[in-house]
Amino acid sequence: MNDIQYRLPQKRALVTELPGPKSAALTARRRATVAAGVGSSVPVYAADADGGVVVDVDGNSLIDLGSGIAVTSVGASDPAVAEAVREQVGHFTHTCFMVTPYEGYVRVAEELAALTPGDHEKRTVLFNSGAEAVENAIKVARLATGRDAVVAFDHAYHGRTNLTMALTAKSMPYKAHFGPFAPEVYRLPMSYPYRDQDGLTGEQAAQRAISQMEKQIGADSLAAIIIEPIQGEGGFIVPAEGFLPTLVNWARANGVVFIADEVQTGFSRTGAWFACEHEEIVPDIITMAKGMAGGMPLSAITGRADLLDKVHPGGLGGTYGGNPVACAAALAAIDSMRKFDLPARAQHIGDLALPRLKALAADVGVIGDVRGRGAMLAMEFVKPGTDEPDAELTKAIAAHALEQGVILLTCGTYGNVIRLLPPLVISDDLLDDALTVIEQIVRSLV
The missing domain is CATH 3.40.640.10 (Type I PLP-dependent aspartate aminotransferase-like (Major domain))
Structure with a gap:
């Protein structure tokens, strides 16, 4: 994506543990005022976002593989928008x-x-x-x-x-x-x-x-x-x-x-x-x-x-x-x-990610299915040797990914699916870094 000009550095960078102190303080304020029925996938609070990164209030730069649930396809601060x-x-x-x-x-x-x-x-x-x-x-x-x-x-x-x-x-x-x-x-x-x-x-x-x-x-x-x-x-x-x-x-x-x-x-x-x-x-x-x-x-x-x-x-x-x-x-x-021909870019993201996800599935024996089209990709996690959903492993993978600066979302009727929904303007280098983190985490947990 050489033709896209990013406002923020497109890199994963952690300067505190997650959540950091400012996010923790906001969580305390939230509990006093926001209804408990409103959930959040991650315990950090955004201060800025651009391209494929979200920067939290503590200055941590996280790779965004959620796009606000497929919303910020053009990035969260596209200059034209x-x-x-x-x-x-x-x-x-x-x-x-x-x-x-x-x-x-x-x-x-x-x-x-x-x-x-x-x-x-x-x-x-x-x-x-x-x-x-x-x-x-x-x-x-x-x-x-x-x-x-x-x-x-x-x-x-x-x-x-x-x-x-x-x-x-x-x-x-x-x-x-x-x-x-x-x-x-x-x-x-x-x-x-x-x-x-x-x-x-x-x-x-x-x-x-x-x-x-x-x-x-x-x-x-x-x-x-x-x-x-x-x-x-x-x-x-x-x-x-x-x-x-x-x-x-x-x-x-x-x-x-x-x-x-x-x-x-x-x-x-x-x-x-x-x-x-x-x-x-x-x-x-x-x-x-x-x-x-x-x-x-x-x-x-x-x-x-x-x-x-x-x-x-x-x-x-x-x-x-x-x-x-x-x-x-x-x-x-x-x-x-x-x-930026984002339909083609989405297909390119799939072409980069799917082979790596399928290779990971073949190696670890806990991914029952890898599926999706373009930049809407998923891994369905199961217990070894079965097709029994493994929601606990799925939850653990998302939590460990956040600890390393990657925002992942889960989904599925059985709670056992990791979904990848990166902004379509994410750079190849940033996507590669995120996939490497995911591969390392999955291998470390099985």
Whole structure:
């Protein structure tokens, strides 16, 4: 990435134990004021961030392999995004698009129509979070079809609102004790190549789900199928080839709206602008958030014009949806993605990392699967000689990585997956250093 100019030194450097004294003091203040239900993956507090590093309040420079959960793909302080935000704030921070509209919202909608899969006529609505986008995509599907039922999949994660918790599979920490949940949500088996005991092909796994939809719900009652093309919190599960296209074809034939939840996979993360492109599927509606605005809160649904335009005026929106500052950030972030060809950069990251992760798996005998696309990569840890999930080892690896200055995130239904989500602007040298740390830690713990 020789064409990227970094503001901070791109190196791992520890000047205190972690957490340092300033982070420890902030934790004490936090406990007195912040609700215990808000968790954090690491016990250090950020003071600065740029490229592939986060600098904490004690001056430690940490390698960031989390990107704020796939948000800061262009870096946490991309100069173009920062300048666009400064420029927009100098004019106005808010008018509410539903009251006094502005060009930035329209320009983002134009960009999304051009970038998302398919050459059909499209419409867009902007919101604040991924959960909002998902919830509104379901609203559109139900109104447009006149049907109620929605299908989601095992291991899915779609958000923390009441409806999106119903769509989400994992109970703890996302759903436990927060019910009752929205009705008419049905869960079906996912294609999970590592754990599909019958060795199902993608088409066979899809037919298994289709059979259950037809028998247990009925196509005439089904408004929408919603799925992450690569599941995120569920463990970075890449379905077997053919699974997604088979579902899309069935949905088309039965008037069911196919919603691709690309909140985590979108905007260059997997080596394409959207993960749907890897199997050339075209969703009826696509939900987006995270990486689209360089760290500013913005989400969207983009879909078939005939679906979204069925909603009556005033039926979609929100006070802050498509905030002008967030729109300015999104336009700048998309420009940076094009300028630096971040889809290609994500593929390059995968090309560098995957062979090393697979070689590590072959050496240590506790990594059951290495998977992912582009810069969305994962290792699933199991107990030696089995496919039994090893959540304790996974947790220990993440903790030891932090001690050595590498931020790692875990995920998975069984808590046994390490995920790698580096900023797409991370340098090769920094990525190499992080992978070396991971390799050394895993070998030392097994």
